[in-house]
Amino acid sequence: MSRPVKKMKYMERRHNLLGYAFMLPWIAGFLIFTAWPFIYTFILSFHDVSLTVEGWQTAFTGINNYNTAFFRNTEFMPAIISFLIMEATYAPTIIVISFILALLLNRGLKFRAGFRALFFLPVIVMSGPVLFQLMDTGSAANTGIEGMTLFNMVYQFSSPVAEGLAYLFENYSMVLWFTGIPIVLFISGLQKIDNGVLEAAKIDAATSWQILWKITVPIIKPIILVAAIFTVVQLGIYQLNPVMDMIQTAIYNSVSGLGLASAFAWVYSFIELAIVGVAFLFLRDAKEQPIKILKRSERRRAGQ
């Protein structure tokens, strides 16, 4: 009786020991270069930080840095707002377009592989400087939406919506370039949908439209979540948004110091994490309602 227990204990110890041995470099790196900095930036944001001959000097200043960020600095809030507009317009557009493209590519078409390769191409060539040069030379889109009648009608109706639209179409090709990875995620999700379910729906005379909304979208919902998080993170990384630039400049600004830069960085990160959180809340529930297979008696009751 005691031997299997001993063996279990031994296996457990072995797994712990070896697991952590293999994990060691990563865990050390995570603690030093990610976890601690994450917390330390928060602490720094309440301090005045300066580099002196004796090393880094910090002095507690309370919420002074946040005061500066929100009220005294005239550039930070506009930058944050334009970052929010970007996430709010780009991210949903990227998700919708990549889902549509994935649906189209999932049909047995000719040149399917070619289109897929083409849509994935930007993932490989996209970098901050490339995006910067493209936007700087106006090569990021070919649509002059401002001239369109429809756009002017929207503008009459509501100018914030119109501004959002203009923002979106100004860099339309760039927005498309972010769909590379979501498309692949969606296609691999679509291919895992059981064909039997689709056929059953067809036999029951469901239209393609009904199949899309009642079967495909619910099944693929977890992937929409992953793609959404991926997109939000990707949009945050590139210096498309002015906040990244502001933080970078603040880091090198010796007058305001790293304290203010920390406050900038923290506010920015909080907003980005909040956006991810919102995406999570909106798209999460699909997994929590597993399809319940009813017993015959229950089915009868449900049918009544």
Added chain:
Amino acid sequence: MTQRLKHIIKKARLVNIIIYVVLILMSYQFLYPLMRMVSLSLMSERDIINPTVNWLPKSLTFNNLRVALDNLALEKTLVNSLWYSSLLALCQTLVSSLTGYAFARYNFKFKKFWFGMALMTFIIPTPVVIIPRTMLFTVVQENVTQMFGTPIPQIVMAVFGQGIYSAILILIFYNFVRMIPKVLDEAAEIDGANAAQTFFHITLRMSLSTILLVFMFSFVWNWNETYITSTFLRNRIELLPERLRIFDSIFATYGQNYGAGQGSAQMRINEAYKMSATLISILPMLAVYMLVQKQFIKGIENAGITGE
């Protein structure tokens, strides 16, 4: 009956045509920046200023490309970028194979917690961690040896699994190792191999294609990364994308030598130079993509990012 069949076939064909049109229009949008790069870089000055010339240059010239080549200092930056990205990719591949293997093979305590943390490293924005990282390396620099301007900070971070998109590389390994039958490991252990031997001789041997894939991904991402790189390298080692970023300011100092016109014409000619430089800077990545395009797409598909 046959009539109905014909009707269905006709409808399907129409749908297909519509889909093709949509896909081609989309492809045009995708490729628009690239096409503009190619077109502008081949135009002569007169074509660029001429508003009737839109896509096809009237007279071909490689002058723009030559100017861009000069200002990118390609022979230096290309080599630098190659070895720098390869080095970081090597470190990242090594550590993510170790970590992915640990996640796939061992049931250690708090495994779920660490897995969640690995995913968190992907979500946490870079600016929030870069300030303490900078401070840390400043302290090391003052007490030990030069840090900024050398590859050391980024190598250290890569070796300890905190390089760019490390989480995805770990996921790719994790999912691959899970597919390797455990029996092989057990057989090796019965034959007296220890854990390290099993890892190196069994798992790594079997995952050569995955190693290559992870290396390529890491290489491309490190190549394209400029935010962290510019913070730590401070342009002491000149890399190609970094050079493209400051292309405008370099060009402003050297640009006069090329005797372009004034005002808006000057601006349009500058555009052509900039697009030529951008085109040149993405060519190496395009070449990589041509070679391993299928593996890249498969890699993301099999990474299991979608959480199965």
